[in-house]
Amino acid sequence: MTMILAVMYREYRIRTTSMTWLFYDLFMPLTYLLLFGIGLDRAFDTGLSVGETTVRYNAFFLSGVITMACFGIAINTSYGFFVDRDNGIFFEFLTYPMTRSEFLIGKILFNCVLSLLQALLTVLLGVLLLSIPLLWNRLPLVLAGVVAGTAGWFFFLTTFALRIRRNDMFNTFINVAYFVLMFASSLFYPTEQLPAWLRAVAAFNPMTWQTDFLRFATIGSGNGGVVFAEAAAFLIFLLISFGAAVRTLHRGILR
């Protein structure tokens, strides 16, 4: 536990050296919701048909924004491996008296705290400024979705950040992954109206699983059985990603 706290303390000290960084982490999703969300909310003035119901675009998009924010924090954190490697401190960390798992868990716990703050700010201001009809009794589910989402994406991206040697290659990978994962998912639009092939891709996309779960938790949209199956699939994705990240840290990083 001491080691996990030491990793969290280090993350905290670094993050608080830059207010710009902190501001970006905390307010980026809200800005997205206010700028992009309002624009599309007006474009779909009659609302968006999801399953059997119709919802305002802002309400629909809230879960997408939270998913995006989790992914964004995971990108920043995994990108930190490149910064640490460039600084030369990455390998020194691996000689500290902690397990590789403690190192990863400490990093992710701090970023989960950040994600939770970010999600709470987004949800609260979304309700206050955009009158999103939030299901307050499901707020714990939202928070659980945020924690699992941040952790899952962080472990997934960490495996690549540790394996890819070049900064520019990692950037390219992130851009492609982000683009494909975002648009082949339910993040921006309901998948029911997509062509069959794209719907099939979206069905196997962890970003869809997380977004659907958060949408169910925020505005109650979606079939409970399907959503919980998707949540279970996301947890499996998280565990596999964690195993892969620890395994990558254990072997081959200096090869």
Place this chain on the structure above:
Amino acid sequence: MSLPENAIEVHDLVKVYRPRSGAPVTALDGLNVNVRRGEIFGLLGRNGAGKTTLLRILTTLMPPTSGSVTVLGRDIEREGLEIRRNMCVVLQENAVELFLSVEDNLSTYARFHAIPPDQIRGRADRVTERFGLSEYRRQKVIDLSGGLKRRVQVAKVFMVEKPLVFLDEPTTGMDPINKRATLDAIREQALAGGTIFLTTHILEEAEELCDTIAIVDKGKLLALGDLPTIKSLIPSALDISITFELLTDEILADLRRLPFLTFSRKRNTIDACIRSDDLSLFQTLARLAQSQRVLHFEVRSATLEDVFLELLSGPPSPDRPDRGRIS
């Protein structure tokens, strides 16, 4: 934890890198080394000799291909965490938190080594004082010079007391005063019972500090022993320095015919290394001194650098086996 007599034991260690393209590279080729507890052990070798690979294996950063390695009596592959609990490391790279202040670098490091928070400040005071960092305490490391960054990195190690310390070229980029402070700190750590494993390119440093020296090349051990043992490997080498009033081409041509181990000229001065059983230099010098005045003549026993250069002047081969104490 009760510590064994040898802090490090390396037997038949082999490390082969298998790049995605190209042939496998053998970085360590059947290495055998023991490091006694409480000694300062110096690992020397030219670039690519295998020093960093050995250091990475010993510090649990990389598994060996074959062979056995124990550090503080623990197996490197199965008990990495227990080993890491009892060691600290200064790597070759400038491993510092660039965005944190000097003080935060020290306190973060101390937390990772489980130093109680109420002790951190006192320790940081002592360490910053010792390494001349007091005036930079609140400055972010990114704003410091390369030498100061290195000082911060080395200073971190002295925030904690561990039985084993690995230092990879610790004084690189430091000015002479801080280099001296670092060497003194290393010596104190060893006197307090710590084992120091040091790699360096600065041979005077190794000569001054190390109880035992190992010279590796192409992944093999060339020599191992204390300084007299290592120096005895070229038994009769002497360093000489001769300054003529005027070093003419004729004198130079005469000198160049002699079997020097090393030879360099600066204006009217010749610095060279010879075998002491070779009297031809003295005979030649006596003759030359009759035609040109000798202003200065000095003879010293060979330095570690002479031995190092001599040992590495040719590749290891079956007729040029490992030398020195193999413990």
